[in-house]
Amino acid sequence: MTWQLRRGKFLAVTGASGAGKSSLLACLGGIVAPSAGEFKFAANELWELGFVFQNFRLTANLSVLTNVLCGKLGAYNWRQTLFSFSENERQAAFTILRELGLEKLVHRQVRKVSGGEQQRTAVARVLLQDPPIILADEPTSNLDAELAKRVLSILRDVCAEKNRTVIAVLHDARMVEEFADYELKIGADYENGWIFRQIQK
Amino acid sequence: MNKELPNDLKIPKLPLRERFTAFGASLALFLVLVVVSLPALEGAGRDLDYLTNLRRFAGQFFPPDWSAAPQILDALGETVQIAVMATFFAVILALPLAIAGAQNIAPRWLNLATRMILNAVRTLPSLIWALLAVAVVGPNSLAGVIGLTFYSLGYLGKFFSDAFESVDTEISDGLRRIGADRIQAFQFGLLPQVKPLILSHALWMLEYNIRSAAIIGYVGAGGIGLLLHTFQEYGQWQKFSTVLLFILALVTALDFFGEWLRGKLTKND
Numbered sequence: 001m002t003w004q005l006r007r008g009k010f011l012a013v014t015g016a017s018g019a020g021k022s023s024l025l026a027c028l029g030g031i032v033a034p035s036a037g038e039f040k041f042a043a044n045e046l047w048e049l050g051f052v053f054q055n056f057r058l059t060a061n062l063s064v065l066t067n068v069l070c071g072k073l074g075a076y077n078w079r080q081t082l083f084s085f086s087e088n089e090r091q092a093a094f095t096i097l098r099e100l101g102l103e104k105l106v107h108r109q110v111r112k113v114s115g116g117e118q119q120r121t122a123v124a125r126v127l128l129q130d131p132p133i134i135l136a137d138e139p140t141s142n143l144d145a146e147l148a149k150r151v152l153s154i155l156r157d158v159c160a161e162k163n164r165t166v167i168a169v170l171h172d173a174r175m176v177e178e179f180a181d182y183e184l185k186i187g188a189d190y191e192n193g194w195i196f197r198q199i200q201k
Numbered sequence: 202m203n204k205e206l207p208n209d210l211k212i213p214k215l216p217l218r219e220r221f222t223a224f225g226a227s228l229a230l231f232l233v234l235v236v237v238s239l240p241a242l243e244g245a246g247r248d249l250d251y252l253t254n255l256r257r258f259a260g261q262f263f264p265p266d267w268s269a270a271p272q273i274l275d276a277l278g279e280t281v282q283i284a285v286m287a288t289f290f291a292v293i294l295a296l297p298l299a300i301a302g303a304q305n306i307a308p309r310w311l312n313l314a315t316r317m318i319l320n321a322v323r324t325l326p327s328l329i330w331a332l333l334a335v336a337v338v339g340p341n342s343l344a345g346v347i348g349l350t351f352y353s354l355g356y357l358g359k360f361f362s363d364a365f366e367s368v369d370t371e372i373s374d375g376l377r378r379i380g381a382d383r384i385q386a387f388q389f390g391l392l393p394q395v396k397p398l399i400l401s402h403a404l405w406m407l408e409y410n411i412r413s414a415a416i417i418g419y420v421g422a423g424g425i426g427l428l429l430h431t432f433q434e435y436g437q438w439q440k441f442s443t444v445l446l447f448i449l450a451l452v453t454a455l456d457f458f459g460e461w462l463r464g465k466l467t468k469n470d
Contacts (some may be wrong), residue, residue, distance in 0.1 A: 029378065050379060057375035061393040070389050074380015081385055129379055 001037075005182065007132075008163040010156055012170045012180035021169040022054060022137055028167065029135050041133065048074065050131035052139040052168075056122040060111035064102060064121050067110055068093040071129030084090040089128070096124045099154065110184040116142040123151055124161070127158065137170040140175070148172070152179040154199070249374035262442035269440040273428060273447050281451075283342050284410035287349030291357050292403050298354070299361030304386070305370045308428040315358070323355035331417035342423030345414060352413070353406050365391065400466050408452075408459050415448050 005011050013021045027034045029049055041047045050071070060102075065176035069085045071093075075141045085093075097103055100120040105113055110121060119142045126134055134155070156179045160163045170176050176183055177199060185195040301307045302315035325333075333349030338344050373390030381389065418426020425444060432441040 031378070048380065051375065053375055055371075057372045059372055059393050061392055062389065062398065066389070070376055070381070071379060073376060073382075073385045073389065078382050078384035078388070082388070126379075131379075 001114040001184075001187075001192070001194045001197070003184065005165065007165055008159050010159045010166045010168070010179060011182045011184060012168055012176040013186065014170055014173070014176060015186035019188075021186060022188070023136050024186070025135050025167065025169060047133050048131040050126040050129045050134045052119075052122050052126050052134070052136035054137040054141075056118050058110045058118055058125075058167055061109060063107050064097065064110055064113060064117075065090070065093055065106040067121050068097060068124045068128050071125040071127075075130070093124070093128050096127050097121075100124055100151070114142075116144070116147065118144060120147070120151065123154075127154065130158075130162070130164070132164055134164060134166045134168075136166065138169050138171065141171070146176060149178075155179070165173045209220045213247060246445060259437035262440065262445075265443040265446060266437070266439035267443060269432075269443055270447075273425070273444055276418075276425040276428040277447055277451060279342055280414040280418070280426075281411060283345040283349060283422075283424050284414045287353055287410050288403060289405045290346070291348040291353035291406065292399075294350070294354050295357035295361050296399075298358040300356060300364035303365035305366055305368075306391070316362075319355055319358040319362075322351055323359070325352070327413045327417055328420060329354040331422040332420045335421045338422030340423070340427075345417050345422035345424055348417055348422055349410050349413060353410060357402060358404055360394045360402040361395075361399060364395050364402065367398070397466055401463055404459055404462060404466075408455050411455060412452060420431075 013024060015021050023032065028039060029051060059070070061168045062070075069089060072085065072089050073081060092107060094103070097106055099125055100123065102117060102120055102124065105117060110118055113121070119139065123136075124140055126136070136155070139155070140151050143151060152168075152170075155166050155168065159166050159181070167179075170180070180199055183195075183197050183199055185197075186193065220450070244393045297321065298315055301311050302319060303318060304312050307315075331345060334344035334347035334351075338347065368391055370391070372394070373386040376386040376390045377383070414424045415426050415429070418424045418428065419430045421427065425448060429441065429444050431446065
């Protein structure tokens with residue numbers, strides 16, 4: 001497949017289960033090497049990436065707040081994070097958690113909160129990290145419609161206001177229409193196996 | 202009822218090879234070992250009256266002589282101190298060794314070297330370690346601490362290593378991808394998952410060391426074992442049995458306390 005995505009845009013990747021959406025994201029994230037072809041990020045630079053993993057990859061025995069703060073580990077070296085995070089970062093993390101409705105769970109261990117709450121914790125972590133490119137594998141799969149909308153509209157705002165790029169695997173066609181700028185459909189039904197289209201607002 | 206279902210509707214048959222599980226194989230192997238090991242039951246081969254022997258020996262234990270209680274309590278306290286210090290040093294020494302021995306953290310050559318050291322340390326029983334320590338620092342409680350430290354190190358090093366390896370590295374890998382360095386990924390991705398296991402193993406080791414500390418006194422390494430040995434040498438079996446009762450009480454109390462604490466650890470941590 002061949003397509004280009006401008007900075008600051010929200011791309012939704014859709015398609016049936018097993019079509020290769022997650023594999024595409026894994027390639028873009030450098031987790032697996034593509035078996036053929038290549039991709040480049042702007043100016044061929046090594047951009048900082050952020051992830052919302054399909055299985056979250058949160059540390060179950062740490063609190064929700066600490067897991068979110070882990071998004072900022074890259075901004076400090078280990079000596080600076082050995083004992084605690086700065087008050088600014090903690091406050092920023094709490095603000096994000098409040099936006100996602102998790103303010104009552106900040107000190108709760110991740111393994112004691114529900115799947116949907118864990119998923120929002122994973123989203124909060126990437127929002128605190130605030131990387132130029134966010135790769136999100138089904139970031140709303142465990143959320144009800146209302147929460148899913150809230151998460152997607154936050155991601156949408158991050159694109160528009162902070163010029164961040166979001167590439168997210170999504171399932172719900174209405175959500176794609178409402179929040180994404182572009183849609184990449186993958187599947188054997190399409191010519192060449194894929195379609196890249198701009199979403200008309 | 203008897204009508205044959207078409208094949209695609211029937212539950213698929215598990216192939217014979219997959220039915221032969223590791224569990225079944227181990228069980229079969231163990232049964233073979235039991236049969237092969239039967240000669241161990243042969244004994245002296247002479248016609249001894251086991252029951253009379255036992256009655257004569259055990260009879261000397263009664264009634265227990267409680268006059269030795271203050272002396273025993275003193276020695277018991279020393280035993281606990283030996284065990285606590287040994288466990289403390291062993292945990293501190295075992296952690297770096299365990300990290301070096303964990304295949305998902307350290308390079309392969311370091312794993313092999315560390316595992317070899319730990320295996321060598323584990324080869325010697327606690328009594329032999331205590332004997333060595335007594336030869337070096339003399340017959341006192343320090344020898345007990347040194348002996349048990351080495352002995353525990355062999356076990357805790359292995360247990361901690363296994364604990365580190367049992368943790369999913371997907372989480373720490375994920376942290377690496379979002380910018381964490383190796384130490385941060387370890388601190389936030391691996392260690393929190395391993396901590397409850399480490400605590401639980403350390404607690405087990407403490408219990409075990411208190412039990413062992415009772416024995417190593419036999420070779421001069423301080424604590425209750427020393428007293429046990431003395432009473433045996435002088436044939437004071439009634440005091441000897443009192444010591445055994447005290448050890449039993451301590452071990453039982455420890456067992457309850459350990460169970461209670463372990464429950465707390467796994468629940469809240």
